[in-house]
Amino acid sequence: MFEIEINIKNINKIMRAIPGMDTLLFKDWIKDYWIKAIGREPVKEILNQELAALRHDILNNDLDLDNINIEEELKSRCIKKFERAARKNLRRVINATGVVIHTNLGRSLIAQEAIDAMAQAADSYSNLEYDIDSGTRGQRNSLIENLLCSMTGAEAALVVNNNAGAVLLCLSALAKNSDVIVSRGELVEIGGSFRVPDIMAMGGAVLKEVGTTNRTHLFDYENAINENTKIILKVHPSNFRIEGFVTMPERSELAELAHKNNLIFMEDAGSGLLVPGETLNLVGETSVKECLNQGVDLITFSGDKMLGGPQIGVIAGKKDVIAKLRKFPMLRALRVDKSTFAAFEATLRIYMRGELDKIPTLEMIRRDKNLLREQADNLAAKISERINNKARVAVVETNDAVGGGSYPERPLIGWGVAVSCDASVADVKLSAGSLLNLMRENTTPIICGAHENALIIHVRTLLDNDINVIANRLEEIFIGNE
Numbered sequence: 001m002f003e004i005e006i007n008i009k010n011i012n013k014i015m016r017a018i019p020g021m022d023t024l025l026f027k028d029w030i031k032d033y034w035i036k037a038i039g040r041e042p043v044k045e046i047l048n049q050e051l052a053a054l055r056h057d058i059l060n061n062d063l064d065l066d067n068i069n070i071e072e073e074l075k076s077r078c079i080k081k082f083e084r085a086a087r088k089n090l091r092r093v094i095n096a097t098g099v100v101i102h103t104n105l106g107r108s109l110i111a112q113e114a115i116d117a118m119a120q121a122a123d124s125y126s127n128l129e130y131d132i133d134s135g136t137r138g139q140r141n142s143l144i145e146n147l148l149c150s151m152t153g154a155e156a157a158l159v160v161n162n163n164a165g166a167v168l169l170c171l172s173a174l175a176k177n178s179d180v181i182v183s184r185g186e187l188v189e190i191g192g193s194f195r196v197p198d199i200m201a202m203g204g205a206v207l208k209e210v211g212t213t214n215r216t217h218l219f220d221y222e223n224a225i226n227e228n229t230k231i232i233l234k235v236h237p238s239n240f241r242i243e244g245f246v247t248m249p250e251r252s253e254l255a256e257l258a259h260k261n262n263l264i265f266m267e268d269a270g271s272g273l274l275v276p277g278e279t280l281n282l283v284g285e286t287s288v289k290e291c292l293n294q295g296v297d298l299i300t301f302s303g304d305k306m307l308g309g310p311q312i313g314v315i316a317g318k319k320d321v322i323a324k325l326r327k328f329p330m331l332r333a334l335r336v337d338k339s340t341f342a343a344f345e346a347t348l349r350i351y352m353r354g355e356l357d358k359i360p361t362l363e364m365i366r367r368d369k370n371l372l373r374e375q376a377d378n379l380a381a382k383i384s385e386r387i388n389n390k391a392r393v394a395v396v397e398t399n400d401a402v403g404g405g406s407y408p409e410r411p412l413i414g415w416g417v418a419v420s421c422d423a424s425v426a427d428v429k430l431s432a433g434s435l436l437n438l439m440r441e442n443t444t445p446i447i448c449g450a451h452e453n454a455l456i457i458h459v460r461t462l463l464d465n466d467i468n469v470i471a472n473r474l475e476e477i478f479i480g481n482e
């Protein structure tokens with residue numbers, strides 16, 4: 001009884017000692033530091049939560065009330081929350097997956113020249129929609145049209161926000177309430193959110209599926225044509241590959257059929273190669289230029305996949321068809337930002353000069369195997385030096401990938417470092433799963449692969465300083481503060 005009374009008095013005293021919000025907001029560590037770092041309202045919100053939690057813990061007797069310093073206790077509780085609130089939501093991560101165009105990690109990196117152009121477009125006025133010669137209003141699309149036409153051989157071109165938008169615009173402007181014929185082998189879903197039948201429906205077009213999953217013949221297309229047909233659509237089967245008993249008509253055959261019937265032959269090329277596939281050592285991929293040469297009237301593709309530029313959707317092809325798109329009001333809703341234009345133009349200019357290795361995506365896809373091996377050797381040596389035999393470190397061949405739904409089921413052979421830790425090398429056994437988590441928890445998260453209970457660090461997608469960050473993190477994990 002007596003003891004409980006003392007405790008209640010103690011609790012009351014401590015509760016009274018908790019500073020109020022107004023007092024707290026004038027404490028140096030809050031006023032001069034955290035309010036400046038994250039703003040007053042977020043600070044107040046966190047303080048309120050933590051004050052409530054602290055009161056709750058005191059009343060529940062969860063704390064050592066005899067030795068508590070209330071302000072210090074509150075401070076230690078708040079700092080973690082403040083730090084979290086100060087951390088940017090969109091953060092840099094290290095891509096150690098070997099997947100070059102990793103959609104979840106932001107697809108293509110942008111070439112340095114394109115980054116400079118983006119910054120310039122952002123921090124000064126520009127002729128985005130201004131014709132400097134005449135001093136009158138200009139067209140933003142005309143800024144890149146000539147470059148796109150010279151790279152692809154197209155008569156005309158325009159750009160929108162992304163390739164999904166490009167397909168949607170084409171279908172809405174050219175085939176509303178009309179039939180669009182697509183092979184059942186090409187009814188693709190990309191990353192869950194782009195499905196050919198859904199985009200078709202959204203564009204108000206009527207999907208006419210023909211053929212079967214593995215075989216579609218020219219006569220299948222021919223039989224589906226009626227007076228309501230407007231487009232024959234070919235879709236790049238971006239993220240899968242059907243092997244075996246497969247038939248698809250040639251582009252030239254589809255073009256001939258379309259033109260005989262006054263239809264538009266359109267292709268959603270997905271990634272969109274501006275150079276011949278062989279330049280990137282990719283087998284069986286057709287460049288945009290070749291597609292147009294084979295009779296495609298209208299082609300769409302992404303800017304941030306294999307092209308290696310910013311997020312954009314390109315539409316290129318016949319002048320009269322593009323002219324219709326230009327007049328279609330939806331274009332305004334899909335228009336491209338000035339920084340993106342700047343980055344895209346700069347990227348196309350690098351292509352024009354033929355300096356492909358200045359485009360990070362192309363350089364990573366093309367990188368020489370011996371160079372990759374050398375990088376893996378370096379990384380392995382650096383890691384071994386730091387972790388003192390606390391884990392097994394080996395240089396291994398890896399299956400890297402182009403990614404981004406480009407070039408599926410054909411790995412790029414690369415090199416990497418395998419790190420594994422079992423009872424035979426260490427007291428604490430760490431599964432590949434735990435290692436993956438620990439790498440991700442780094443200040444700059446490191447996203448790795450795993451294979452047969454080893455962590456795999458693919459070197460193809462690492463940037464200059466990444467190997468130091470990786471070695472530091474592994475040292476932290478295996479040596480820690482011991």
Ligand SMILES: *Cc1c(COP(=O)(O)O)cnc(C)c1O
Pocket residue numbers: 162163164165188190194235236237238268269270271301302303312313404405
């Ligand atoms: C990636 C892809 C799309 C979507 O392109 P976004 O640029 O992501 O909008 C559409 N069609 C195909 C065939 C693709 O591969």
